[in-house]
Amino acid sequence: MQVPSVCSLFGIGETCLRPVFYNGAKNQHVLEASTGATLPMSAAVFYESHSHTPLCKHATGEPEEYAAVAAQRGLHGLIITCHNPMPDGFSAHVRMAPEQFDEYVDMIARARETWAGRVDVRMGLEADYFEGYEPWLEKQLSSSDFHHVLGSVHPQIAEFKERYWNDDAFEFQQTYFKLLAQSAETGLFDTLAHPDLIKNQTADAWCTDKIMSDIKRALDRIARTGVAMELNTSGLNKKIAEMNPFPEMLGEMRARQIPVVIGADAHVPERVGDRYLDALDLLSRCGYESVSFFLERQRRDVPISEARECLSAAEPAPTS
Numbered sequence: 269m270q271v272p273s274v275c276s277l278f279g280i281g282e283t284c285l286r287p288v289f290y291n292g293a294k295n296q297h298v299l300e301a302s303t304g305a306t307l308p309m310s311a312a313v314f315y316e317s318h319s320h321t322p323l324c325k326h327a328t329g330e331p332e333e334y335a336a337v338a339a340q341r342g343l344h345g346l347i348i349t350c351h352n353p354m355p356d357g358f359s360a361h362v363r364m365a366p367e368q369f370d371e372y373v374d375m376i377a378r379a380r381e382t383w384a385g386r387v388d389v390r391m392g393l394e395a396d397y398f399e400g401y402e403p404w405l406e407k408q409l410s411s412s413d414f415h416h417v418l419g420s421v422h423p424q425i426a427e428f429k430e431r432y433w434n435d436d437a438f439e440f441q442q443t444y445f446k447l448l449a450q451s452a453e454t455g456l457f458d459t460l461a462h463p464d465l466i467k468n469q470t471a472d473a474w475c476t477d478k479i480m481s482d483i484k485r486a487l488d489r490i491a492r493t494g495v496a497m498e499l500n501t502s503g504l505n506k507k508i509a510e511m512n513p514f515p516e517m518l519g520e521m522r523a524r525q526i527p528v529v530i531g532a533d534a535h536v537p538e539r540v541g542d543r544y545l546d547a548l549d550l551l552s553r554c555g556y557e558s559v560s561f562f563l564e565r566q567r568r569d570v571p572i573s574e575a576r577e578c579l580s581a582a583e584p585a586p587t588s
């Protein structure tokens with residue numbers, strides 16, 4: 269596959285380079301060599317931060333195929349964040365089993381090698397936040413070198429409904445946002461995934477005016493933790509067809525200076541980087557000037573204009 273020449277981060281020796289924080293100078297990145305030397309560079313760098321593997325039993329395509337789409341779309345890197353193994357059979361039908369974790373590591377290492385010098389493939393994880401499982405997560409997340417850990421409150425799973433559903437959709441929404449704030453306060457996660465997912469679960473009872481004060485209270489708590497939140501483009505394909513979270517909530521996040529990571533939540537290769545330009549436009553409209561991604565669990569901030577530059581030269585027509 270022909271890798272777009274724009275933003276060719278790896279053209280100057282990918283093995284020794286990794287992007288680091290901006291040095292403050294406009295239009296200039298500093299890339300730090302593993303030797304500790306720094307090199308100025310004008311190319312922008314942007315990654316897909318949320319993607320899956322067939323190990324979760326509801327995604328298709330090998331990581332190599334996801335990397336190929338990342339390259340097509342002008343992305344420099346792909347972070348695989350499949351659903352984490354959980355104990356006791358917890359929603360086992362939508363995640364890898366604990367004994368499959370080594371397979372996950374090997375799968376990503378293989379794709380990383382195949383795409384070396386073209387797409388920077390890294391291992392992350394989408395970890396379920398569910399009260400009582402904090403010690404499990406703590407151990408899991410410290411046992412391997414993840415680059416990006418998404419924390420997810422998944423209200424659609426049976427275990428969640430069993431514990432929290434009491435026939436009142438609005439209360440269920442309130443519970444979701446409380447748990448979202450609680451997940452941030454654990455300090456376990458880099459980014460809170462699809463942070464208004466509950467709207468699709470309770471679509472008929474979804475009224476943003478009614479729930480907004482609960483959301484603001486949750487965002488106040490989240491902002492204090494410093495955790496990032498995701499703008500997830502897969503929401504466009506769900507019942508309430510808009511990204512997660514919705515624009516007004518993004519505006520409230522911006523008011524609290526909560527950093528945003530864009531993720532396509534790709535469960536098929538073709539969705540890698542899907543609607544990223546639209547996501548960047550939405551962020552701009554909500555007052556954001558930069559967008560973030562994580563490597564080595566450290567946040568990197570990229571000016572939106574530069575992220576757009578990477579994608580606009582390469583992204584094919586939207587698929588959905």
Ligand SMILES: [Zn+2]
Pocket residue numbers: 320324326351535
């Ligand atoms: Zn999934």
Ligand SMILES: [Zn+2]
Pocket residue numbers: 318319320394533
């Ligand atoms: Zn996901």
